[in-house]
Amino acid sequence: MSLIYKALCAISGGARNAALPLWAHPAGGCGKVLSACFLLALAALGHAQEQAQDARAQLDAAAQRMIAAELKGTAQKEGWKGMTFRVENNLPNSLGKLPACPSDPQLRSSEAPATPSARRRFEANCPGQPGWPVYFTSQPTLYLPAVVAGGEIERGQTLEAGQLKLAPQQIGKSARTYFTRVEDVVGMTARRRIRADQPLTPALLDGALLVRRGQQVKIVASQDGIQASAAGEALANGKQDEVIRVKNLRSQKVIEAKVMESGVVSSLF
Known part of the structure; x- marks a missing residue:
């Protein structure tokens, strides 16, 4: 730096500032020339930093857009309502020397993600520009409103709407099914x-009770194309396709019947 300073002093001492028309009088020393060079160096440094910030911002924005579009399609396919997410990009330190791409960088995923929340590996290209392609990873984190217990629920208890609520849950990397609507859980048993x-999952619940003990039910029977029905009383709780004992209220005969739907059973011959 001292050699540069001396050279600038020698130049300024023997010549007028013809190359720098900011001064019309002979330079009395090297201070003004050095200040101008220092400002030019700062401007160049600021430009380089701006380019690096632009390249980093370009890659961050491109990854955000690509993952957002992908997750939106997944949410529509899965019927997810109210899904939110955030994306963290692990960008390389070499971006400090990388010029910004004149257009949007072109991103390509190295492999299809196994799950929506899996880490993505990207290759970013800017055709014709030095320093590209760039490789980096992105990690999305997904949140989905899921049905959770509003309070403690005992084993064998039938779930009612007042016992349930929606709360955001992070969707992990492993496949796990959550209920996203309260009405899908009401009537099931713990x-x-x-x-x-x-959070409530299918592993925690049994199917909804379609018939309850003591409930009046409709008994249907079909044989040789002839259908008939009668009123009956369920002698046990029953879920879909379960066989329970039912009393025919007309004949007082107890029969076995298969639960078909809510309040309806089919007699077995």
């Missing part, structure tokens, strides 16, 4: 004790 705020 296989085991469920804690307050615990």
Whole structure:
């Protein structure tokens, strides 16, 4: 730096500032020339930093757009309502030396993600520009409103709407099914004790009771194309396709019948 300073002083001492018309009088020293060079160096450094920030911002925005479009399609396919997400991009340090791409970088995923929340690996290209392609990873985190227990639910208890609520849950990398609508869970029974705020999954629940003990039901029978029905009383709880004992209220005869739908059973011959 001292050699550059001396050279600038020698130049300024023997010549007028013809190359720098900001000064009309002979330079009394090297200070003004050095200040001008320092400002030019700062401007160049600022430009380089701006380019690096632009390249980093370009890649971040491109990955955000690509993953957002992908997750939107997944949400529509799966019927997810109210899904939210965030994306963290792990960009390389070499971006500090990378000029910005004149157009939007072209991103290509190295492989299809196994799950919506799996890490993505990208190759970013900017045709004709030095320093490209760039390789980096992106990690999305997904949240989905899911049905959770509003309070403790005992084993064997039938779920009612007042016991349930929706709360955002992070969708993990492993496949796991959540209920996203309260009405899909109402009427099911708990296989085991469920804690307050615990997300409900199919593993925790049994199918809804379609027939309850003591309930009046419709008994239907079909044989040789002839159908008949009679009123009956369920002698046990029953879920879809379960066989329970039912009493025919007209004949008082107890028969076995298969649960077909809510309040309807089919007699077995």
